[in-house]
Structure formats: C-alpha cells, structure tokens
Amino acid sequence: MLIKKPNDIPSSEITPKNSYMSRRSFITGAVAAGAAVAGGSFLRSKFNDGHSTTVEAAGEKLSGIMKSQYSTTETQTSFKDITNYNNYYEFSTDKYGPAGLSKNFKTRPWTVAIEGMVKKPKTLDIDSIMKLAPLEERIYRMRCVEGWSMVIPWVGFPLSNLIKKAEPLPSAKFVAFQTILAPDEMPGQKDNVLQWPYVEGLRMDEAMHPLAILAVGLYDEALPNVDGAPVRLVVPWKYGFKGIKAVVKVSFTDKMPPTTWNLMTPNEYGFYSNVNPTVDHPRWSQATERRIGDGLFAPKRKTLMFNGYADQVASLYNGMDLRKNF
Amino acid sequence: MRAIPEKVLRTLKIIVFPACLGPLSVLTWKALHELLGANPVDVITRSTGKWTLTFLLITLAVTPVRRLLRMPWLVRFRRMFGLYAFFYGTLHLMTYVWLDKFFDFPAMLHDIAKRRFITAGMTAFALMIPLALTSTSGWIRRLGGKRWQKLHRLIYFSAAAGVIHFLWLVKADKSRPMLYGAVLLALLLARFVVWLLARVRSRQVVSRVHSPSFTHDQAR
Numbered sequence: 001m002l003i004k005k006p007n008d009i010p011s012s013e014i015t016p017k018n019s020y021m022s023r024r025s026f027i028t029g030a031v032a033a034g035a036a037v038a039g040g041s042f043l044r045s046k047f048n049d050g051h052s053t054t055v056e057a058a059g060e061k062l063s064g065i066m067k068s069q070y071s072t073t074e075t076q077t078s079f080k081d082i083t084n085y086n087n088y089y090e091f092s093t094d095k096y097g098p099a100g101l102s103k104n105f106k107t108r109p110w111t112v113a114i115e116g117m118v119k120k121p122k123t124l125d126i127d128s129i130m131k132l133a134p135l136e137e138r139i140y141r142m143r144c145v146e147g148w149s150m151v152i153p154w155v156g157f158p159l160s161n162l163i164k165k166a167e168p169l170p171s172a173k174f175v176a177f178q179t180i181l182a183p184d185e186m187p188g189q190k191d192n193v194l195q196w197p198y199v200e201g202l203r204m205d206e207a208m209h210p211l212a213i214l215a216v217g218l219y220d221e222a223l224p225n226v227d228g229a230p231v232r233l234v235v236p237w238k239y240g241f242k243g244i245k246a247v248v249k250v251s252f253t254d255k256m257p258p259t260t261w262n263l264m265t266p267n268e269y270g271f272y273s274n275v276n277p278t279v280d281h282p283r284w285s286q287a288t289e290r291r292i293g294d295g296l297f298a299p300k301r302k303t304l305m306f307n308g309y310a311d312q313v314a315s316l317y318n319g320m321d322l323r324k325n326f
Numbered sequence: 327m328r329a330i331p332e333k334v335l336r337t338l339k340i341i342v343f344p345a346c347l348g349p350l351s352v353l354t355w356k357a358l359h360e361l362l363g364a365n366p367v368d369v370i371t372r373s374t375g376k377w378t379l380t381f382l383l384i385t386l387a388v389t390p391v392r393r394l395l396r397m398p399w400l401v402r403f404r405r406m407f408g409l410y411a412f413f414y415g416t417l418h419l420m421t422y423v424w425l426d427k428f429f430d431f432p433a434m435l436h437d438i439a440k441r442r443f444i445t446a447g448m449t450a451f452a453l454m455i456p457l458a459l460t461s462t463s464g465w466i467r468r469l470g471g472k473r474w475q476k477l478h479r480l481i482y483f484s485a486a487a488g489v490i491h492f493l494w495l496v497k498a499d500k501s502r503p504m505l506y507g508a509v510l511l512a513l514l515l516a517r518f519v520v521w522l523l524a525r526v527r528s529r530q531v532v533s534r535v536h537s538p539s540f541t542h543d544q545a546r
Binding site for chain 1: 357362363364365366367368425426428433436437440441442443494495497498499
C-alpha cells in the first residue's frame with residue numbers, strides 16, 4: 001500500500017485470484033499466530049484497527065457475461081478491498097466488520113416482492129431474477145459519501161428490465177426498495193443505529209436510466225454476502241448509500257418514498273444524493289475523494305460531477321436546483 | 327501502599343515509557359506489512375485520534391486513582407501520560423495535514439471555519455500546546471505551583487473538546503464517543519466530589535472556630 005502501483009495493470013491481472021487468495025490466507029494465518037503470541041490479537045479485535053475476519057472464499061462463477069459500453073477502463077479495485085471494506089450497517093458500523101459477520105447470511109431461498117402501483121403484484125424468485133436479462137459486466141466508479149471511492153466490476157442487468165417485468169401503472173412516479181429484515185442473521189439490525197429495514201428510492205426516470213443496474217455479482221462471481229447478496233441496486237452517479245443491498249421488496253408509488261439516511265439526518269442526506277463536488281456534506285467537503293488502493297502517500301483525486309457520469313445523466317436534472325435538491 | 331522505593335519507581339517508568347509507544351509501533355509495523363486494510367489513512371487517523379483521547383483520559387485518571395487507591399507515587403507518571411497525549415495528538419494532526427489534506431492550507435482553513443468537528447478537534451489540540459510547553463520542572467518553578475496548576479486545568483477543556491470532536495464526526499453509531507464521554511464525565515465528577523468534600527470539611531473547621539464556646543467577645 002506504501003508503493004503506488006502502475007495505473008494500467010490491475011493487480012487482478014498479474015496474479016490469479018485463487019493463488020493470491022491462498023497466499024493471503026497463509027500470510028494472514030502466520031500474522032494471526034504471531035499476533036496471538038504477542039497478545040496483540042486481543043487488542044486488534046478490541047479496537048478494530050485491522051480486520052479480524054476477511055472474505056476469502058470464492059463465490060459461484062457466473063457465465064455468459066457480456067461487456068458493456070458503460071464500463072470504465074480505470075484500474076479496478078482489488079477483490080480483497082471490495083469485499084473487506086464497506087458500509088453495511090445491517091452487520092456492523094465498522095467498515096471492516098461486515099466481511100466476517102455476513103459469512104453465514106442465507107441468500108437462498110430468496111424472493112423479491114413487486115408491489116404498489118403495478119398491474120399485478122407478484123413475487124419473483126432470485127433464480128428467475130438472475131435470468132430476467134443477459135448478465136453484463138459494468139465496471140463502475142463507486143463514490144462513498146464519506147469521501148472514498150472504488151472501481152468495481154459489477155455483474156448485473158439494467159434495473160429497467162425488472163421495471164418492465166413489473167408493469168408499473170402510468171401513475172407510478174417513484175420506485176421504492178427495501179432490504180430484508182432479519183435481525184437473527186444481521187446483528188446490526190439489533191441496534192437502533194438506523195431505522196430498520198433499510199429503504200431507498202429513485203425517481204422513475206432515474207430508475208429507468210440504462211446506467212442504473214441490479215447487481216447480482218462482481219469479478220465474474222455471484223455477489224459476495226458482504227456486498228449485498230443476492231441482489232442489490234447500483235446507481236453509479238449517486239453516493240454509495242443509495243445502492244441498497246439484499247433487496248426483498250420493490251414497490252411503485254406516486255409519492256417520493258422515504259429513504260433511510262434521509263430519515264436519520266435530513267440535513268445531511270437528501271433523496272437525490274447525486275455525487276456533486278460543489279455541494280459539501282455539512283460535515284465534510286465533497287470536492288475530493290480517496291481512491292482505495294492508491295497508496296498511503298497518494299494525494300486525493302478530484303471528485304467529478306455525477307461521479308463522472310454527467311454526460312449520461314445530467315439531463316435528468318435539467319432545471320433543478322441541485323443545491324436544494326441535494 | 328503509601329510509598330514505593332525510588333528504584334522500583336524508576337524500573338516502572340522504564341517499562342511504562344516504551345509501552346506507551348505500543349500503539350505507534352503496531353501502526354508502523356502494519357503499515358510496513360500492508361496490513362492497514364483498504365483505507366490506511368483512515369485507520370491511521372482513527373487510531374492516533376483514539377490514543378490521543380485515551381491518553382488524555384489516562385492523564386486525568388491519575389489524580390482520582392491515586393487518591394482512591396492511596397498510591398500517591400502515581401503522580402510521577404502524570405507528565406509522561408500527558409506528553410503522550412500531546413504526542414499522539416500531534417501525529418493525529420499530522421495525518422490530517424499531510425496524508426489527508428496534502429498540505430492544502432486553504433482547504434484546511436476552510437475546514438476549520440466550516441466543519442464544527444474540525445473546529446472542536448483543533449481547539450482540543452491547541453489547548454494541549456501550552457500544557458506541553460510548560461510541562462517541564464523549570465516552568466513549574468517559573469510559574470509557581472498555584473498558577474501552573476490553574477493553567478493545567480486547560481486539560482479539562484481539551485479533553486471535552488476532544489470528546490465533542492469525536493461525537494460530531496461519527497455518522498450514526500455514537501456508542502464509542504459516548505463511552506469516552508462517560509469516562510470523562512466520571513473523572514470530572516470525581517474531582518467535583520473531592521472539591522465539595524473539601525469545602526464541607528473546611529466549613530466544619532470554620533464553624534468550630536465560631537462555636538458558642540469560642541465567641542467573638544472572648545476572642546477579643
């Protein structure tokens with residue numbers, strides 16, 4: 001991490017994932033043994049300076065994945081960082097926590113309920129959702145509201161495919177999403193840090209935009225639990241928290257639906273939450289971001305309007321005051 | 327245990343001094359072995375911040391603990407702990423200035439003015455500076471015990487600003503900053519109780535002096 005890697009070679013290309021994963025587990029094991037001898041393992045777990053458990057097992061391989069014109073050619077963040085560092089408050093408020101805590105989360109059987117202003121409410125099984133449309137690789141930038149970013153090779157399909165399948169009524173103006181409520185499997189849901197279950201929403205035209213996808217995998221594998229398995233939303237021009245994970249309900253409505261972080265702190269998180277370097281979060285600047293994997297002494301990068309997707313999405317917000325509708 | 331031999335105290339100091347460097351050693355070792363995770367700067371920021379606040383609280387705990395456990399010699403460690411709080415605070419600030427802001431001073435000034443958690447953090451650090459500067463025996467002599475003590479009460483405000491800094495920066499889970507706040511409150515409360523007891527006791531002395539058997543007339 002101290003030495004900056006060349007930008008054009010993703011580390012995933014240099015070493016096959018399986019071999020670096022096994023090498024890593026050996027190193028992690030040796031380190032853990034050493035730390036235990038030194039009595040440091042207690043401190044580590046106590047203060048969470050490092051990760052006590054990491055995602056290492058390979059997921060189910062997905063096949064027939066198509067490339068997409070919407071993918072970026074930027075250096076992809078390593079599988080290890082994507083699967084060990086993220087916010088998933090249903091498991092833990094510590095970003096290194098969900099990797100280990102989500103290991104035993106059950107993603108089968110799994111159904112997604114389609115409700116609200118639709119021709120006919122229905123329930124879709126996860127396996128049929130995975131066959132709704134051809135799977136595509138979408139290499140997207142992901143910008144967290146906290147000021148860090150990744151480049152993630154998602155696997156999924158446009159959300160519009162699900163919406164067409166749902167057959168919403170013309171009166172439906174918004175799509176609302178809901179995460180599973182399973183406090184027995186999601187220890188974080190036992191604390192009232194946020195209001196559970198997690199809910200999110202998009203305006204219909206945002207949801208129909210070809211960049212908005214439902215992700216069911218990453219790095220050509222079924223989505224790891226820690227990243228929102230079995231199915232999650234990815235809206236690359238918005239802050240990461242809009243990408244609701246482990247979705248069990250999609251409903252259509254004519255009113256702007258409530259969203260979890262907005263309910264928690266309305267002045268800090270708006271409904272739109274488009275990535276916007278000119279509108280600061282009240283407690284920190286959004287002008288720059290730290291790209292995960294850039295190295296300890298690398299300066300931060302400039303954050304781009306709509307996370308660099310302005311050409312595709314800016315027209316959705318024509319005539320809107322984005323300072324007011326943050 | 328009322329007093330311990332000077333030799334034992336020296337040995338203890340030789341053990342405690344490097345032990346306080348433990349958190350920094352762990353961080354350095356992890357940084358060199360790429361074990362700081364996906365976001366090393368964040369880990370370094372949080373770790374140095376946590377240890378600054380921890381050492382501030384340890385420093386504040388010295389007086390109540392030595393009274394409670396009757397270990398007056400503990401005071402001999404107070405300066406070391408206080409300077410360690412300043413040491414980790416400096417590392418914390420340097421992490422912000424260098425690794426986070428990359429010496430972008432206009433951006434930092436903007437931060438200090440606009441973001442209240444940064445304002446609180448900077449206040450906490452600024453209040454530690456005079457304490458670190460006047461921590462030497464020479465300065466205690468120069469200022470005189472009473473005045474020196476008065477000045478060093480700034481640590482209460484520094485610790486409080488530190489806890490507020492922590493409280494204001496977290497997004498949702500306030501349990502950790504609340505824990506630090508609770509410990510700080512307990513340590514300040516202990517001082518208040520001691521002060522109150524001392525006041526009551528001194529009043530009793532006064533009232534004994536003014537008791538009926540010892541009237542003003544007789545005193546004259």
